[in-house]
Amino acid sequence: MLLLQLLVNGIVTGCALGVVAVSFALVYATTRIFHIAHAGVYTLGGYLAWSLLAHGVPEPLALLGAMAGCTVLGAAIQHFLYAPLERRRATHLIVLIASLGALAVIQNLIAAVYSSDILEFTIPWASAVVTLGGLRLTGAQLATLALSLAAFVGMLWFAHRTLLGKRIRAVASNPFLAEITRLEPRAVYVTVIAIASAVVCIPGVLVPLDLGLQPYGGVTPLLTATIAMIAGGVGSLGGAFLFAVVIVVLQNLSLLVMPGEWSIGVTFAIFVVFMLFRPRGLFAAG
Amino acid sequence: MRMSRFWLAAVAAGALLGAAAPARAKTIELGALLPLTGPGAVIGTEQMRGIQFAVDELNAKGGIDGDKVHVIYDDDQAKSDQAVLDFNKLVSLQHVPMIWLAYSGPTLATAPLATRRHILILNSGAQSDALQKASPYLVNTLPSTEEEVKVMVKYLRAQGKSTAAVLYENDAAGIGGRDDFVKDFKAAGGKIVAQEPVQFGQTDFRPALLKLASAKPQVLYVVTTVGMVPLADQLHEMNHKWLVAGTTFMNNPQVIADPNAAGLIHTQVEANVSPALMAAFQKKMGVEMGFFSRQYYNSAQMIFIILDHMIKAKTPITGANMRTELFKIKTFATPVPMTFTSNTAIVPIAIEEMKNGTEVTITHSVAK
Amino acid sequence: MILELAGVAAGYGSKTVVSDLSFGVEPGQIVALLGHNGAGKTTTLKTVMGLIAPRAGEVRFDGQALGRMPVAERVARGIRLLPEGRGIFPDLTVAENIDVVAARTGAQGAMLKPADVYALFPVLDERRATRSGSMSGGQQQMLAFGLAILGTPRCLMLDEPSIGLQPNLVERLFGQVRDVCRAHGMAALLVEQNVAAAMGLADRVVIMNNGRIVFEGLPEEARASNVWHYF
Numbered sequence: 044m045l046l047l048q049l050l051v052n053g054i055v056t057g058c059a060l061g062v063v064a065v066s067f068a069l070v071y072a073t074t075r076i077f078h079i080a081h082a083g084v085y086t087l088g089g090y091l092a093w094s095l096l097a098h099g100v101p102e103p104l105a106l107l108g109a110m111a112g113c114t115v116l117g118a119a120i121q122h123f124l125y126a127p128l129e130r131r132r133a134t135h136l137i138v139l140i141a142s143l144g145a146l147a148v149i150q151n152l153i154a155a156v157y158s159s160d161i162l163e164f165t166i167p168w169a170s171a172v173v174t175l176g177g178l179r180l181t182g183a184q185l186a187t188l189a190l191s192l193a194a195f196v197g198m199l200w201f202a203h204r205t206l207l208g209k210r211i212r213a214v215a216s217n218p219f220l221a222e223i224t225r226l227e228p229r230a231v232y233v234t235v236i237a238i239a240s241a242v243v244c245i246p247g248v249l250v251p252l253d254l255g256l257q258p259y260g261g262v263t264p265l266l267t268a269t270i271a272m273i274a275g276g277v278g279s280l281g282g283a284f285l286f287a288v289v290i291v292v293l294q295n296l297s298l299l300v301m302p303g304e305w306s307i308g309v310t311f312a313i314f315v316v317f318m319l320f321r322p323r324g325l326f327a328a329g
Numbered sequence: 330m331r332m333s334r335f336w337l338a339a340v341a342a343g344a345l346l347g348a349a350a351p352a353r354a355k356t357i358e359l360g361a362l363l364p365l366t367g368p369g370a371v372i373g374t375e376q377m378r379g380i381q382f383a384v385d386e387l388n389a390k391g392g393i394d395g396d397k398v399h400v401i402y403d404d405d406q407a408k409s410d411q412a413v414l415d416f417n418k419l420v421s422l423q424h425v426p427m428i429w430l431a432y433s434g435p436t437l438a439t440a441p442l443a444t445r446r447h448i449l450i451l452n453s454g455a456q457s458d459a460l461q462k463a464s465p466y467l468v469n470t471l472p473s474t475e476e477e478v479k480v481m482v483k484y485l486r487a488q489g490k491s492t493a494a495v496l497y498e499n500d501a502a503g504i505g506g507r508d509d510f511v512k513d514f515k516a517a518g519g520k521i522v523a524q525e526p527v528q529f530g531q532t533d534f535r536p537a538l539l540k541l542a543s544a545k546p547q548v549l550y551v552v553t554t555v556g557m558v559p560l561a562d563q564l565h566e567m568n569h570k571w572l573v574a575g576t577t578f579m580n581n582p583q584v585i586a587d588p589n590a591a592g593l594i595h596t597q598v599e600a601n602v603s604p605a606l607m608a609a610f611q612k613k614m615g616v617e618m619g620f621f622s623r624q625y626y627n628s629a630q631m632i633f634i635i636l637d638h639m640i641k642a643k644t645p646i647t648g649a650n651m652r653t654e655l656f657k658i659k660t661f662a663t664p665v666p667m668t669f670t671s672n673t674a675i676v677p678i679a680i681e682e683m684k685n686g687t688e689v690t691i692t693h694s695v696a697k
Numbered sequence: 698m699i700l701e702l703a704g705v706a707a708g709y710g711s712k713t714v715v716s717d718l719s720f721g722v723e724p725g726q727i728v729a730l731l732g733h734n735g736a737g738k739t740t741t742l743k744t745v746m747g748l749i750a751p752r753a754g755e756v757r758f759d760g761q762a763l764g765r766m767p768v769a770e771r772v773a774r775g776i777r778l779l780p781e782g783r784g785i786f787p788d789l790t791v792a793e794n795i796d797v798v799a800a801r802t803g804a805q806g807a808m809l810k811p812a813d814v815y816a817l818f819p820v821l822d823e824r825r826a827t828r829s830g831s832m833s834g835g836q837q838q839m840l841a842f843g844l845a846i847l848g849t850p851r852c853l854m855l856d857e858p859s860i861g862l863q864p865n866l867v868e869r870l871f872g873q874v875r876d877v878c879r880a881h882g883m884a885a886l887l888v889e890q891n892v893a894a895a896m897g898l899a900d901r902v903v904i905m906n907n908g909r910i911v912f913e914g915l916p917e918e919a920r921a922s923n924v925w926h927y928f
Contacts, residue, residue: 220784220785
């Protein structure tokens, strides 16, 4: 029973981080930008939803409002930060540092506005406990599972079944050809980051709904997402999602055989193993 | 352009000179290194309010014999490396003779520096056992976790609890508390059935709690400093049967207000101040005077008493002299009375239970 | 002239790679641009495409100077490039490759629609759902050519299209280039290492050496001339 509960808890959190990984992987595969500020967008999503709820906005609308806010922030980061750097032919390292800077600014602004205290959502259904057999899950966990899976399936559908999704994958697959076939990669970059930001807002709201909001709370999920993306193979959205789930489940299950301070170590061990034996990831495209 | 810059410089210089010239009454500068950002910021801000309220109150009354007190605050984010940098800055650039600290990590990190540079450091927030002997220049106005643990272990055994699990934060404060509890509970005839660490700032306690639950303890002893509300919620979610016990760290208004926290018990270093003071604080600061505000207010009062003695005796205000004076005075009639026979004050400890959004005192005792 | 270069110079950074380039391509005509490695052929194509800006002279398309017109606008007007070795989106299926390029290059009145490409290369029709990067080199090059002519191409530039292809495939591909040019009046500017095959296909030949044109004329004139010591 302990095993099953740990497994299910891991799958729930893993699905949420899987969505973070998929959105991060989409940005990286398309733009080749290591978009660390994505952690800031993730964090802001939760705080925006919290504020909207505090002002009496109904829950679904609060989620949509937060997603809209994240979309704007993501597009703004691309338009006002990454695009000018690209025009000046900045190296990947410089863009990475700029992204880190943007993350620090977002985190500190959030801390300044909302304080560094752990903020809690006060939604009765979220903390209500549902018993399934011997399993105990909160409303927040069930919502996380359902919406994260929906977001993942939606992302896959979007990437493979819509013309815009195909165009994004084409830009990711061969940016030079995209340039000379009028796919206009730069316009696609803004769209991709905007979409990824809207999507990452979903776990950005759901995870804190369960575990509380912290201004610096986006970093660990992004770390897991990064490792999942690399282990799953850059360009494989399914691989990134699957590996996020696997990593979080392993983090949970590792407790059965070792003390909890090693659970982050497990994540890094997976990373190192992949770097050594499969540096392109398990489901690398191309 | 050049001219206007010149005039600007001249005016600025004049302003500086003008400000310095008539300052006949001295300002005594003291330092405080507190976590003002990061996960420890709620507590750090509460501590800062306590000190500042005491200082404002003192200066409004004309200071100490006409001398005003000014406290320079620096943010160490509860991080040891940052605290060392800030400590050196306060001592070398601002020449403060004493510094308030909080949290075990930063306090322990700066203790050797305090010894070397003869700076009095005053801890009114952290309780690691290591703080007892870290430096002759480190004075703690809170009893160590060990003292709290002794009181709790005695209570738990008296209640017939014989098996316990420990959930602890994987840092100096948490590990120290765990070690004390394990040692004392065993010594009192109890059995430790499981222990599990969590990271500072972590709010997903489920895996650790599930693992601890599988050992079926009668008591869960908790030594964590942040994330109490998610912890209370996740404990409630598990529908556990154990008694959850903790230390003063559990005293957090949000937890007490959380209905899911009902039944939690914890030791509490008593720091009761008069209702009039509580009301004045609330009026000025706009928030309730929390535990840590009271602690730092209290230790500020102690510092004022020491300074008052030194100014009257015309003793130069240095860290070494302040320390000597503290042990000479020994017993302070501060709002929460304190006696020093060692570097750590002797104060009363109670056990409280959370109930219906408030706390009820179960027992009183005095740590020695 | 559909495409005309007048005194064009271009390069990268401080280095000028080509200079004083003047030649033209007529509608329906196939011009082979030949020369050894580093002669400046690819730089010339990139300049026409707008990927690098000319330092001197101008590129005219359909009588109009292009100046600093963006790449996307040039593509929309019918200037197309089949790039060397990387002319497909390898992670996409064949059908996805064709759909996404058709959507951006072919409006309603497009000269060549996806159906035309599938008709030209029936094997692509059979392999619509295949990930294009997993196909053979010959099939990938067919797809690349198909992508390059989707829409209304008026001047197609081909950069080393025969690299890595078996001789019979080169022959077939060149035959299809000729067919499209003849059927639709599309001009072609062909950069090739395979001189014999290129000479067989081209109506005119331009030979470059060290960034300059050293010969321009009919293939038979080229064969009879003494320009071959440049190779």
